[in-house]
Structures are given as C-alpha cells and as structure tokens.
Amino acid sequence: xxxxxxxxxxxxxxxxxxxxxxxxxxxxxxxxxxxxxxxxxxxxxxxxxxxxxxxxxxxxxxxxxxxxxxxxxxxxxxxxxxxxxxxxxxxxxxxxxxxxxxxxxxxxxxxxxxxxxxxxxxxxxxxxxxxxxxxxxxxxxx
Numbered sequence: 001x002x003x004x005x006x007x008x009x010x011x012x013x014x015x016x017x018x019x020x021x022x023x024x025x026x027x028x029x030x031x032x033x034x035x036x037x038x039x040x041x042x043x044x045x046x047x048x049x050x051x052x053x054x055x056x057x058x059x060x061x062x063x064x065x066x067x068x069x070x071x072x073x074x075x076x077x078x079x080x081x082x083x084x085x086x087x088x089x090x091x092x093x094x095x096x097x098x099x100x101x102x103x104x105x106x107x108x109x110x111x112x113x114x115x116x117x118x119x120x121x122x123x124x125x126x127x128x129x130x131x132x133x134x135x136x137x138x139x140x141x142x
Contacts, residue, residue, distance in 0.1 A: 008133040009083060009109055009121040011035070011044045016119060016136050018047045023087035023113045026052065030060040032086040034070050035111060039080035042109070047085065048073065059098050060086045083109040083121065093120040095129045 015035070023031040032052050037045035050066035062084075074081060084105060088096070093114030103110075106125040109132055113119050121132040 007042070008135055009042050009044065009111065010135045010137060011111070011119075012137050012139050015044055015047045018049075019085050019111070019119070020113060020117055022047070022049045023089070023117075026087070027089055028057045029055050030057060030087050030089060031113075032060045032062050032084070034062070034067075034074070034081060035083040035085055036074040036077070036079040037082045039082055042082060044082050045079060046077075052086075057089050058096075059102070061102075081105075081108055083111045085111045085113075087113040088115060090115050092116075093118050095122050095124050100124055100126065100129060 019033065022033060025031070030052055033047055033049040035044045035047055037043045048070040050070060051063040052060045053063040054061050091114065093112040095110065095112065099110070103124045103126070110122045110124050111119060111134070112122065119134060119136070121134040123130045123132055
C-alpha cells in the first residue's frame with residue numbers, strides 16, 4: 001500500500017465531519033483512524049474509524065485488529081493510505097512529543113484535530129514535524 005508524497009492534503013467536508021464526529025464520540029480519549037484515497041495527489045476519499053487500543057486521553061495506538069481490517073478494505077478498493085488521523089481532546093492540533101517519538105509510518109501524513117475542533121495536517125518524523133497545507137473541499141467523498 002502506497003503512502004502519500006503530496007504537498008497538500010485534500011479532504012472533502014463530509015469526511016472532515018466524520019472525523020470530528022468520531023473524535024467527539026471517543027471523548028475523553030484520543031480518537032484515531034485512517035484516511036484513504038489517492039496518495040499521489042493527496043486526495044482523501046474515505047475515513048476509516050478505528051479504536052484506540054490505549055483508551056487514553058493523551059496517546060493513541062490504532063487497535064491492531066482494526067489496522068488489519070482497514071488495510072484490507074483500503075487495498076480491496078484499490079486506494080492508498082493517504083493519512084493517519086487522531087485527536088487531541090485537550091490540546092491544539094499539533095504533534096505532541098509522544099506523537100513524534102511513537103510515529104510508525106513516517107511516510108504517511110498525519111491529520112490531527114484539536115480541542116477546539118480545528119484540523120491540521122502534518123508530516124511527522126523522528127527528526128521533527130512539518131505542517132502540510134490542508135484543503136477542506138465542499139465536494140462529497142468520491
């Protein structure tokens with residue numbers, strides 16, 4: 001499964017709404033999931049909600065069973081992993097020290113929601129973070 005190299009993450013508003021709904025539903029814990037679509041263009045088509053196996057308000061780890069199930073779903077549709085989503089229920093939509101330390105997919109983009117519901121995209125690697133432009137489009141998911 002390819003991951004994105006795009007410089008802008010493009011997310012349909014309906015997908016953004018799904019992520020924020022999932023984040024609210026998982027309070028007080030961090031929520032998580034995967035975004036699929038076209039990695040080359042950075043265009044997201046679907047959000048795949050997952051369970052946070054840590055059930056923590058400060059850290060997340062996608063439940064391994066969900067990761068396998070979602071990975072197969074993404075591959076079955078011929079799409080790519082475009083980004084990893086997680087929420088910060090008490091802080092801003094910026095990578096935390098543990099997000100940077102524990103990143104497992106440095107080639108994937110990361111989409112974070114903050115306590116105020118804002119969404120921001122990042123490239124997270126052990127060497128540091130870089131914010132990526134995020135475009136929320138009115139078009140429905142394709």
